[in-house]
Amino acid sequence: MEDELGAEPPRVRCGRLRGRGWWQACCGVLRRRPWRAALRRRPWRDGPRCRPWQDGLRPQAWRDRLRPRAWRDRLRCRRWRDALPRRRLVAALSALVVVATAGAGAAWRRSEQASDARVVALAQRAAVEARELRATNPALAVQVAVAAYRLADTPGTRSAVLGSAPPYATYLRSSGGAVRLIAYSPDDAVLATGSGDGVIRLWHAADPRRRSPLSDLPRAGGEVNTLAFRPPGGDRVLLAATERGVELWNVVNAARPRRMAVLPGAAAAAFAPDGRALLTAGTDGSIRRWRIAGRPVQVGAVPTSAPITGLAVGGGTVVTAHADGIVRLWDANRLAAPTVRDPAHPGRTSAEHPAAVPRHRGTAAGHLTTGTSRGGTKAGGRAAATGRREVAAVDRRAVPAGTVVTGLGGGPGALAISPDGRSLAYSGNDGGTWLCRLDGGRRCGTPRRFARPDEVVRGLAFSPDGTALATGGSDRTVRLWDVATRAEVAAFRQPGDVAGLAFASDGQSLAAGSSTGGFHQWHRPVHDRDPTAGLVLSPDRSLLATTGARGGRLWDVRDPWRRLLLSRWAAPPASRLLMSGDTRRLATLQPGSAVTVWDIADRGRPVLHARLPRRGLAGAALSPDGATLATGDKTGELVLWDIAQPGTPRRLTGRNGFRDVEAVDFSPDGRLLASGDADGGVWLWDVREHTLKEVAHHEEHDAAVAVVRFGPKGDALLSAGHDGTARVWALAGPRRAARPAILPGHDQAVWHADFSPDGRTLAITDAGRTTRLWDLRGNRPIAELTHADLRTVLYAADNRTLISASGHDVRLWDTHPGAVAARICQAAGALITRAEWRRYFDDLPYRPPCR
Numbered sequence: 001m002e003d004e005l006g007a008e009p010p011r012v013r014c015g016r017l018r019g020r021g022w023w024q025a026c027c028g029v030l031r032r033r034p035w036r037a038a039l040r041r042r043p044w045r046d047g048p049r050c051r052p053w054q055d056g057l058r059p060q061a062w063r064d065r066l067r068p069r070a071w072r073d074r075l076r077c078r079r080w081r082d083a084l085p086r087r088r089l090v091a092a093l094s095a096l097v098v099v100a101t102a103g104a105g106a107a108w109r110r111s112e113q114a115s116d117a118r119v120v121a122l123a124q125r126a127a128v129e130a131r132e133l134r135a136t137n138p139a140l141a142v143q144v145a146v147a148a149y150r151l152a153d154t155p156g157t158r159s160a161v162l163g164s165a166p167p168y169a170t171y172l173r174s175s176g177g178a179v180r181l182i183a184y185s186p187d188d189a190v191l192a193t194g195s196g197d198g199v200i201r202l203w204h205a206a207d208p209r210r211r212s213p214l215s216d217l218p219r220a221g222g223e224v225n226t227l228a229f230r231p232p233g234g235d236r237v238l239l240a241a242t243e244r245g246v247e248l249w250n251v252v253n254a255a256r257p258r259r260m261a262v263l264p265g266a267a268a269a270a271f272a273p274d275g276r277a278l279l280t281a282g283t284d285g286s287i288r289r290w291r292i293a294g295r296p297v298q299v300g301a302v303p304t305s306a307p308i309t310g311l312a313v314g315g316g317t318v319v320t321a322h323a324d325g326i327v328r329l330w331d332a333n334r335l336a337a338p339t340v341r342d343p344a345h346p347g348r349t350s351a352e353h354p355a356a357v358p359r360h361r362g363t364a365a366g367h368l369t370t371g372t373s374r375g376g377t378k379a380g381g382r383a384a385a386t387g388r389r390e391v392a393a394v395d396r397r398a399v400p401a402g403t404v405v406t407g408l409g410g411g412p413g414a415l416a417i418s419p420d421g422r423s424l425a426y427s428g429n430d431g432g433t434w435l436c437r438l439d440g441g442r443r444c445g446t447p448r449r450f451a452r453p454d455e456v457v458r459g460l461a462f463s464p465d466g467t468a469l470a471t472g473g474s475d476r477t478v479r480l481w482d483v484a485t486r487a488e489v490a491a492f493r494q495p496g497d498v499a500g501l502a503f504a505s506d507g508q509s510l511a512a513g514s515s516t517g518g519f520h521q522w523h524r525p526v527h528d529r530d531p532t533a534g535l536v537l538s539p540d541r542s543l544l545a546t547t548g549a550r551g552g553r554l555w556d557v558r559d560p561w562r563r564l565l566l567s568r569w570a571a572p573p574a575s576r577l578l579m580s581g582d583t584r585r586l587a588t589l590q591p592g593s594a595v596t597v598w599d600i601a602d603r604g605r606p607v608l609h610a611r612l613p614r615r616g617l618a619g620a621a622l623s624p625d626g627a628t629l630a631t632g633d634k635t636g637e638l639v640l641w642d643i644a645q646p647g648t649p650r651r652l653t654g655r656n657g658f659r660d661v662e663a664v665d666f667s668p669d670g671r672l673l674a675s676g677d678a679d680g681g682v683w684l685w686d687v688r689e690h691t692l693k694e695v696a697h698h699e700e701h702d703a704a705v706a707v708v709r710f711g712p713k714g715d716a717l718l719s720a721g722h723d724g725t726a727r728v729w730a731l732a733g734p735r736r737a738a739r740p741a742i743l744p745g746h747d748q749a750v751w752h753a754d755f756s757p758d759g760r761t762l763a764i765t766d767a768g769r770t771t772r773l774w775d776l777r778g779n780r781p782i783a784e785l786t787h788a789d790l791r792t793v794l795y796a797a798d799n800r801t802l803i804s805a806s807g808h809d810v811r812l813w814d815t816h817p818g819a820v821a822a823r824i825c826q827a828a829g830a831l832i833t834r835a836e837w838r839r840y841f842d843d844l845p846y847r848p849p850c851r
Contacts, residue, residue: 124154130145140836197219222242266282268311329444420465434448455473469483535810557796560796589617594612636660639651666687668712760775769790787811
């Protein structure tokens with residue numbers, strides 16, 4: 001029995017039953033013996049292969065398994081064959097689903113790629129248009145640049161953001177007409193604007209992110225011709241003058257202004273220097289003075305010979321412009337206390353006679369009301385009917401301290417006087433601007449004309465210190481001029497004609513009204529106006545030396561954004577500067593004539609160390625220890641000089657046979673000297689023994705080499721020149737240096753180049769004032785900057801700030817596009833409109849970058 005139970009049953013024909021050994025064994029026993037007898041047998045029932053039968057199988061399952069094997073096999077195989085088409089169909093459908101899903105995924109990826117490509121193309125196009133828009137609408141240009149960068153981070157969009165040089169313009173829209181007048185409060189907290197349609201608005205001046213006005217004053221009758229705040233020393237009071245009325249507003253709470261008084265209309269008005277009185281000028285040619293403490297009271301008047309078209313006050317001087325083309329200057333103290341005579345008492349003045357203080361009683365503009373001893377009034381300046389004595393409130397003895405005959409028909413179009421009263425500026429209605437300096441007697445010398453003669457200037461404003469003058473007019477440009485030299489130091493473009501101009505009291509902001517119905521603000525528009533001809537940084541990037549028309553200066557630039565002036569000294573205006581590695585020697589290079597070496601060990605007192613006259617001088621370099629000077633000249637000679645001791649340099653050695661050696665540089669360790677000549681050759685020399693031993697050279701350039709520069713670690717040498725290319729020479733071993741890698745892209749000759757302190761990036765500047773930034777880890781372009789102030793460009797210690805100069809003030813550039821975009825949005829003002837968005841970004845979803 002055990003053998004029969006243990007015998008292996010024959011293999012079934014249905015392949016799906018294979019592998020079920022216990023089932024075959026048990027079924028074989030049941031096929032050979034009667035099932036009733038088999039169930040009575042314990043041995044097979046207790047066998048290890050049949051134990052699952054005792055583990056809870058249902059009776060139905062028992063009956064299914066006790067059927068004859070052949071029938072059961074045929075049944076199972078038939079079921080399997082019947083299910084085969086369904087399985088094949090399911091498999092085919094599954095395959096189709098997989099293929100369709102894969103195809104849909106591929107199509108979706110292609111669609112996404114096409115969409116991304118379109119977004120990148122639109123962003124690139126917008127970046128190009130933003131660069132072109134800077135010349136006409138810089139406030140909109142920076143927002144378009146930031147939007148393009150946030151849509152696609154590419155070299156082109158990064159260039160558009162980084163090239164938006166500060167100061168950034170804040171543009172705020174006003175719903176009125178053209179903004180013709182603008183004024184800052186003395187505390188620089190409130191900005192007032194006046195439009196041609198009489199709308200006066202108050203704005204938050206310190207926070208450009210507040211894009212809505214604080215309040216609107218009730219619409220004035222007629223065009224606003226004067227808008228000014230009272231000088232510091234009392235409540236914040238705003239003066240708004242029209243020909244229908246002169247209004248005084250208390251704007252201590254700018255959100256809820258309160259009208260203080262209304263005076264007769266005037267062609268112009270201004271506060272007296274002390275702020276306690278008001279001066280008004282009418283078309284009848286009279287200057288009236290009003291006491292504004294409490295109820296306004298007229299206290300005097302001065303007649304003139306012609307209608308007054310303009311009025312300005314500064315430094316104790318009152319200036320009036322007249323329709324006959326004459327500008328008159330008055331002593332403010334004389335106008336402050338007019339000597340009004342009493343006919344009955346010739347020795348008594350208006351200050352002594354109470355009845356001599358006339359009071360305004362609703363008379364028309366240009367007429368005065370005179371008081372009588374009984375308090376009666378009579379308009380029009382006629383004698384009272386009572387016949388009592390009349391006190392004339394007119395000082396006919398006041399004469400101007402100085403006059404300027406302008407020869408302008410109809411009088412000057414704009415008038416301004418500096419806060420210190422030393423400079424006067426005026427412009428003509430047909431073009432031209434004149435500037436004259438006033439002496440102590442308020443007399444103007446010969447007015448000097450400057451600016452463009454065809455530009456109609458409608459706005460003039462002096463900076464608080466009186467050293468800069470802002471002009472603006474029909475050419476849609478706000479220009480800053482140095483008062484001392486009458487040289488233009490900055491220019492800011494805007495989309496509309498410039499009308500009103502105003503400086504903040506600290507000089508850190510300049511506001512300009514526009515004919516487009518808004519106004520622009522430029523923050524920190526005036527910097528050091530000393531033209532900078534050359535600059536150089538120490539190897540550790542902590543010391544900056546500059547030269548200009550006013551001599552040389554040393555700066556502490558450990559924080560480049562807060563540079564500290566260390567000293568000034570009388571240095572020639574050299575265009576190229578050199579500094580030794582130990583920062584103890586500084587050389588100023590005057591091409592074609594001489595090299596002057598200065599000892600700057602004492603930062604506060606640079607002294608002359610040596611001077612080397614050299615005819616035809618083209619280039620020079622200082623060794624890291626400051627003891628050796630290398631020079632190259634137009635004759636093709638390369639010379640080493642000993643300058644360790646003060647006095648005349650001593651010649652060490654030289655090599656000739658080159659043509660125009662213009663580029664020279666020492667390696668950081670002082671062992672190698674690199675030079676470039678006009679034939680396109682770059683040479684490496686061993687100078688450890690104060691000799692010129694050739695180490696290696698290449699002639700990859702097609703034109704003269706203008707720049708050679710070692711990397712900060714001395715393992716790379718950059719050369720660039722007039723062929724518009726830069727080449728980086730890897731110096732793993734000078735004698736087995738690889739072929740230089742080329743960095744193309746410049747259309748003009750390369751003037752200057754500098755490595756970042758970590759040696760990872762490179763800034764290359766060409767003659768077109770374009771600076772390209774390169775990532776040297778893959779020789780990939782990062783961004784491109786274009787600006788008139790880009791000539792000498794150096795990296796600061798933080799590896800991301802560029803310091804540049806080109807005849808103007810030293811300028812800083814942040815090369816991190818995200819940080820620059822954040823600063824742009826901080827000063828953006830009004831957001832880009834939907835119409836402007838569609839113009840530059842088509843149907844992309846409207847996403848203002850500075851929301």
